[in-house]
Amino acid sequence: MAISDVNPFEAPPAGDNMFARITDNVTRIAETATPPRAWYIAFGFAQLLLLMFLGSLGYVIWNGIGAWGNMMPVAWGFPIVNFVFWIGIGHAGTLISAVLFLFRQNWRTAINRFAEAMTIFAVVCAGIFPGMHIGRPWLPYYMFPIPNQMDMWPQFRSPLEWDVFAVSTYATVSILFWYMGMIPDFATFRDRATTTVRRVAYGIVAMGWRGSSRQWHVYERAYLILAALATPLVLSVHSVVSFDFATAQLPGWHTTIFPPYFVAGAIFGGFAMVVTLAVPARQFFGLKRIITIRHLELMNKVIMATGLIVGYAYGMEFFVAWYSGNKYEVFTFVNRAFGPYGWAYWTMISCNVLFPQLHWFPQVRRNPWATLIIGLIVNVGMWFERFVIICTSLSRDFLPSSWGYFVPTPVDLMTLGGSFGLFFTLFLLFCRYLPMVAMSEVKAFSPAGLAHGDH
Amino acid sequence: MSDEHKKHSVKSSPPPVHGLLAEYDTPPQILHAAKQIRAAGITKWDTYTPFAVHGIDDAMGIKMTILPWFTLGAGLTGLASAILLQWWTNAHDYAWIISGKPFWSIPANVPIMFELTVLLSAITTLVGMLILNNLPEPSHPLDQVRRFARVTDDKFFLLIRASDPKFDDVETRALLATTHPVAVEAVLEDRVTPERMPTGLVYGLIIFAVASVVPFALAAKARYTKSSSPRIHLIQDMDSQPKYKAQRENSFFADGRAARPAIEGTVAAGDARDDDHFYQGKDGPGWARTFPSEVALNEATMDRGRQRFGIYCTPCHGQIGQGDGMVSRRAESLQQGTWVAPTNMTLEYVRQQPVGQLFGTISNGIRSMPAYAPQIKTEDRWAIVMYVRALQRSRSGSVGDLPPDARASLK
Numbered sequence A: 001m002a003i004s005d006v007n008p009f010e011a012p013p014a015g016d017n018m019f020a021r022i023t024d025n026v027t028r029i030a031e032t033a034t035p036p037r038a039w040y041i042a043f044g045f046a047q048l049l050l051l052m053f054l055g056s057l058g059y060v061i062w063n064g065i066g067a068w069g070n071m072m073p074v075a076w077g078f079p080i081v082n083f084v085f086w087i088g089i090g091h092a093g094t095l096i097s098a099v100l101f102l103f104r105q106n107w108r109t110a111i112n113r114f115a116e117a118m119t120i121f122a123v124v125c126a127g128i129f130p131g132m133h134i135g136r137p138w139l140p141y142y143m144f145p146i147p148n149q150m151d152m153w154p155q156f157r158s159p160l161e162w163d164v165f166a167v168s169t170y171a172t173v174s175i176l177f178w179y180m181g182m183i184p185d186f187a188t189f190r191d192r193a194t195t196t197v198r199r200v201a202y203g204i205v206a207m208g209w210r211g212s213s214r215q216w217h218v219y220e221r222a223y224l225i226l227a228a229l230a231t232p233l234v235l236s237v238h239s240v241v242s243f244d245f246a247t248a249q250l251p252g253w254h255t256t257i258f259p260p261y262f263v264a265g266a267i268f269g270g271f272a273m274v275v276t277l278a279v280p281a282r283q284f285f286g287l288k289r290i291i292t293i294r295h296l297e298l299m300n301k302v303i304m305a306t307g308l309i310v311g312y313a314y315g316m317e318f319f320v321a322w323y324s325g326n327k328y329e330v331f332t333f334v335n336r337a338f339g340p341y342g343w344a345y346w347t348m349i350s351c352n353v354l355f356p357q358l359h360w361f362p363q364v365r366r367n368p369w370a371t372l373i374i375g376l377i378v379n380v381g382m383w384f385e386r387f388v389i390i391c392t393s394l395s396r397d398f399l400p401s402s403w404g405y406f407v408p409t410p411v412d413l414m415t416l417g418g419s420f421g422l423f424f425t426l427f428l429l430f431c432r433y434l435p436m437v438a439m440s441e442v443k444a445f446s447p448a449g450l451a452h453g454d455h
Numbered sequence B: 001m002s003d004e005h006k007k008h009s010v011k012s013s014p015p016p017v018h019g020l021l022a023e024y025d026t027p028p029q030i031l032h033a034a035k036q037i038r039a040a041g042i043t044k045w046d047t048y049t050p051f052a053v054h055g056i057d058d059a060m061g062i063k064m065t066i067l068p069w070f071t072l073g074a075g076l077t078g079l080a081s082a083i084l085l086q087w088w089t090n091a092h093d094y095a096w097i098i099s100g101k102p103f104w105s106i107p108a109n110v111p112i113m114f115e116l117t118v119l120l121s122a123i124t125t126l127v128g129m130l131i132l133n134n135l136p137e138p139s140h141p142l143d144q145v146r147r148f149a150r151v152t153d154d155k156f157f158l159l160i161r162a163s164d165p166k167f168d169d170v171e172t173r174a175l176l177a178t179t180h181p182v183a184v185e186a187v188l189e190d191r192v193t194p195e196r197m198p199t200g201l202v203y204g205l206i207i208f209a210v211a212s213v214v215p216f217a218l219a220a221k222a223r224y225t226k227s228s229s230p231r232i233h234l235i236q237d238m239d240s241q242p243k244y245k246a247q248r249e250n251s252f253f254a255d256g257r258a259a260r261p262a263i264e265g266t267v268a269a270g271d272a273r274d275d276d277h278f279y280q281g282k283d284g285p286g287w288a289r290t291f292p293s294e295v296a297l298n299e300a301t302m303d304r305g306r307q308r309f310g311i312y313c314t315p316c317h318g319q320i321g322q323g324d325g326m327v328s329r330r331a332e333s334l335q336q337g338t339w340v341a342p343t344n345m346t347l348e349y350v351r352q353q354p355v356g357q358l359f360g361t362i363s364n365g366i367r368s369m370p371a372y373a374p375q376i377k378t379e380d381r382w383a384i385v386m387y388v389r390a391l392q393r394s395r396s397g398s399v400g401d402l403p404p405d406a407r408a409s410l411k
Helices: A018-031 A037-063 A077-089 A092-102 A106-110 A112-133 A159-192 A196-206 A213-246 A258-284 A293-324 A327-338 A342-360 A368-395 A410-433 A439-444 B003-011 B027-039 B056-060 B067-093 B106-132 B146-152 B169-177 B199-224 B276-280 B299-312 B326-334 B355-364 B378-395 B404-410
Strands: B017-024 B045-048 B156-161 B183-188
Touching: A018 A159, A018 A410, A018 A439, A037 A112, A037 A258, A037 A410, A077 A112, A077 A213, A077 A258, A077 A368, A077 A410, A092 A106, A092 A112, A092 A159, A092 A213, A092 A258, A106 A112, A106 A293, A106 A439, A112 A159, A112 A258, A112 A410, A159 A196, A159 A213, A159 A439, A159 B106, A159 B146, A213 A258, A213 B045, A213 B056, A213 B067, A213 B106, A258 A293, A258 A368, A293 A327, A293 A342, A293 A368, A327 A342, A327 A368, A342 A368, B017 B027, B017 B169, B027 B045, B027 B056, B027 B156, B027 B169, B067 B106, B146 B156, B156 B169, B169 B183, B276 B355, B276 B378, B299 B378, B355 B378
Parallel strands: none
Antiparallel strands: B017 B156, B017 B183, B045 B156
């Protein structure tokens, strides 16, 4: 495939030490005394949102989850919408790192590290919502098989319990993968450190890595194995999340299309978030030569492809509802598009199916700011997708006497908005203090790194 | 080690040589050098590079690592423990039925099997990588070499260790020279590592060690001693609520009762039921023969009576009160012999009963029939009596009872 031999660099000037240039480019962000002003502005804003997040969570813990708009019949409400939204975002990182690694898509080296970081921060945000939604957030250990005096165990035949294992395994493996990838880069930071604090701190996390080829050999093998493990894992996580819905008998949820549809949606939303972050990051941190327009274009193509899959799934749901002849299914889908939540449905359709079509035009998908805007639109659309699935199906099921209409409370909106504060705070700290680009990998796939001399 | 000795060792002999380090600029150079060194039969050597140089494994003759076997073992362990965990907890130790699913079946347990397999494999892969690579390795003789700091940036190095049987300062230097290095440098054994840890670190570690024992000590103390004060209860979970429950003592009142008795000479609102006719169906000592004045004898009351009768009486007594309701018929068909058939209330003896007595039967129940006063409002009970009267009348009527214009329809 042609995209696999994309080089992260344009043709280098003669006599240029490409390796040193890559090191300089990436370490500069973490080594400069004063980051760009944009970083400070973004960080301050993120802190405000984070404060709002902590405040609203504290309010919910103190007063109980009645502070949210969750009600009968829409007991899942915002917390689960937000959970599925964030966990979906957390798919692109591992996909880029693991799946593209196995497919030898070397262009991934420019973006994999911060896509992985984004994954982990998104999973952190995701985990908070079910943790709060259980109502007594101080008892989440009930979900794990811990021996106790009541002789009670989790119920392993429930998809919700599968979810606990899937999400925590995914979080753990993502962190391991991310950390292992950073070890050689931490060593670079350590060796360039000018202060004792930096030398000791990066020295501890680098674990004494000195780039021995015998160590590289084991390391590369370990990386390959982790990629091979993470690939089915990344596909399984959102499949398991979709089981939460698909194994219920509720019309609109009880469909076999859910696992692939959810996974495609997750990749779609995840890549949208990657480009949303990549565009400003390359702009403000001077990474334009490492994360090139070509990279953005390739990611936009993935967004377009997965967007089409998602659009197909939307259509297929309607077809199956009609073809099944089940009047409840038919009602649910007609209600989705033309019922009280019709506005949410059409927001979803226009954000997820219509706008990404603009990427058919090369001028659009090669334009960073258009990329950013469409990325944002897709993020909104994917949030609404989860809202539509959860709220329309729950609010009107079988018996009209038990129908209802879910309206979020201000606390709901504050927790949703605040979770972005947590996400951006973590992400901005990552940009400032950790190797934002996998230097050793970019070097290995740069023209100089691929050179074989006289052999 | 004494101060005397330390000074001596530093001053006298320089530390022994650890090996010879050669530096290169590009991947092709280091690949080339690696091939030459390997061909020269050197065994204790290594190369150091900023990234995994393609082809260096072959050039150096590095054998395939056994790491994948670690992973496989961990994966199988994860799979087995997931099977065991789920079977033991849900099908053996505490088996309970949920949604009619079997206690133990493979499909429902596959997701957890998969997750634990991956989890254990992944952790083992990382830990195995560290162990096989002898990491973490806080210090190394190479750390003293200034130029070596660029190994994680842009330079490539080759180290031949002094422990190699063929090592000889002059010959090995000559061998390295044939590989066209940028520079060659001797690496000395690391002697500068201080013999004692910094005092601050020592005290810090001691304080940390002592402090970390405290929670366990407190827990152990709580476990093995008795205390009369309530347990520490960080999160209340609504366990204690500021209210009195039935039978609780209340020190505020002289009699110590939390539930207060009614004040003498008073009646709670709505509890004054001194109208015996209306509430008891009594007229003096005997049953009242007339409806009380509170009950309006009109069409509306009759309709209300029919409706309430349909709800409360028909299950046993049937639609027209002859004792053949659904419950009764079902009970009869079971033939268990314990069922007392509901009375046919159109029988003569019931018809002779005064309205007050019918009201009493509904309110207080009779023999096997339960009381309905708690469920049916007083007015409604009277309405039902009125309807029962109508039913009784309907079973004993004659054509002469009908209005003249309705008689024709019977013919």
